[in-house]
Amino acid sequence: xxxxxxxxxxxxxxxxxxxxxxxxxxxxxxxxxxxxxxxxxxxxxxxxxxxxxxxxxxxxxxxxxxxxxxxxxxxxxxxxxxxxxxxxxxxxxxxxxxxxxxxxxxx
Numbered sequence: 855x856x857x858x859x860x861x862x863x864x865x866x867x868x869x870x871x872x873x874x875x876x877x878x879x880x881x882x883x884x885x886x887x888x889x890x891x892x893x894x895x896x897x898x899x900x901x902x903x904x905x906x907x908x909x910x911x912x913x914x915x916x917x918x919x920x921x922x923x924x925x926x927x928x929x930x931x932x933x934x935x936x937x938x939x940x941x942x943x944x945x946x947x948x949x950x951x952x953x954x955x956x957x958x959x960x961x
């Protein structure tokens with residue numbers, strides 16, 4: 855199973871983390887991409903108290919954010935966890951993942 859979670863609103867972060875954990879539990883071989891865009895980027899500007907257990911550092915889960923989202927929210931890339939990938943054009947990554955057969959879920 856391959857799934858891409860497209861997170862636009864930070865209010866959906868708890869639900870995203872819960873869904874990702876559910877997918878991992880249901881299919882330990884699942885490949886998961888979390889694409890963080892727009893207003894959801896503020897999650898990485900401060901400690902938000904989210905529990906990333908089982909997600910951060912999991913080799914089958916990738917979290918990506920766009921350069922534009924960081925810039926729009928005046929966030930410093932150097933403060934991000936090394937496990938978070940910064941993409942110049944995240945929309946092209948989203949398109950590529952869908953072309954590769956990833957199921958698309960927008961939250």
